[in-house]
Amino acid sequence: MTRTINGAEIARRIRIRIAERVAEAAATGPVPGLATILVGDDPASAVYVAAKRRAIRDAGMRDIHRHLPHHATQIQVATVIDELAADPDVSGILLQLPLPPQLDAAPLIDRIPVTKDVDGLTTASAGRLARGERGLRPCTPSGVIELLDAEGIELKGARVAVVGWGELVGRPLSQLLLRRGATVTVAHEFTADLGAVTRPADVVVVATGVRGLIGPEHVKRGATVIDVGIHRTPDGLTGDVRAAELDGIAGRITPVPGGVGPMTIAMLLVNTLQAAEWEAERKPVPA
Numbered sequence: 155m156t157r158t159i160n161g162a163e164i165a166r167r168i169r170i171r172i173a174e175r176v177a178e179a180a181a182t183g184p185v186p187g188l189a190t191i192l193v194g195d196d197p198a199s200a201v202y203v204a205a206k207r208r209a210i211r212d213a214g215m216r217d218i219h220r221h222l223p224h225h226a227t228q229i230q231v232a233t234v235i236d237e238l239a240a241d242p243d244v245s246g247i248l249l250q251l252p253l254p255p256q257l258d259a260a261p262l263i264d265r266i267p268v269t270k271d272v273d274g275l276t277t278a279s280a281g282r283l284a285r286g287e288r289g290l291r292p293c294t295p296s297g298v299i300e301l302l303d304a305e306g307i308e309l310k311g312a313r314v315a316v317v318g319w320g321e322l323v324g325r326p327l328s329q330l331l332l333r334r335g336a337t338v339t340v341a342h343e344f345t346a347d348l349g350a351v352t353r354p355a356d357v358v359v360v361a362t363g364v365r366g367l368i369g370p371e372h373v374k375r376g377a378t379v380i381d382v383g384i385h386r387t388p389d390g391l392t393g394d395v396r397a398a399e400l401d402g403i404a405g406r407i408t409p410v411p412g413g414v415g416p417m418t419i420a421m422l423l424v425n426t427l428q429a430a431e432w433e434a435e436r437k438p439v440p441a
Contacts, residue, residue, distance in 0.1 A: 317351075
């Protein structure tokens with residue numbers, strides 16, 4: 155039988171650990187704070203931001219939120235980011251994507267100081283990851299690594315296929331895996347023979363946004379399959395993997411929902427606390 159990786163439970167344990175560390179920090183210093191910025195009234199974005207804010211409050215952190223109207227200008231959003239960047243109570247800043255069409259996301263994201271970039275999406279954060287320097291890593295790729303570690307899957311020397319080359323998951327995840335000693339092969343929309351890339355792999359991570367792309371023809375027996383995709387259908391949520399068809403073939407698999415999703419928010423808490431701790435290191439000790 156294929157083992158289902160319980161991402162919700164792994165995330166729950168991380169959140170408990172973070173809450174304990176926040177409580178300890180609050181006894182001697184300031185409480186970490188996450189600032190979320192929502193532009194417009196996209197229903198899915200509103201749900202995601204609400205979940206992140208709830209998790210922040212549950213962890214005992216400071217919840218700082220800015221909601222701008224759909225017609226907000228580039229300058230208005232930039233001004234809010236700059237204000238939050240200068241606020242000592244803000245440990246991390248998260249600009250919820252996607253933005254309304256009149257806004258250019260890339261320069262707005264790059265206004266977030268690298269020390270407060272809890273999404274790990276700025277150019278500076280990407281550079282630190284590429285160079286192996288200390289920095290905040292993107293939450294979903296970090297969550298995938300945490301899932302694999304929690305399952306005791308040895309990455310050093312493992313063959314890993316990453317299906318998808320997006321800047322939010324595929325690219326940073328590939329770099330994180332390489333730094334853990336994995337042999338990484340990346341497939342994308344121009345890959346001629348997808349199965350030739352994925353079948354030899356010990357671990358297959360799928361983040362394409364293509365529902366049901368991966369099936370038994372792509373996975374060797376006993377491999378671990380991590381499904382990052384999420385799609386709403388009349389029958390409920392599903393992923394990039396045809397999970398039912400892999401039962402008895404894959405050794406381990408993440409469900410949708412309840413797999414990678416909860417880990418993304420858990421790693422957001424980890425990054426917010428990490429940002430606060432690193433900021434405390436930089437501050438001079440009072441005489």
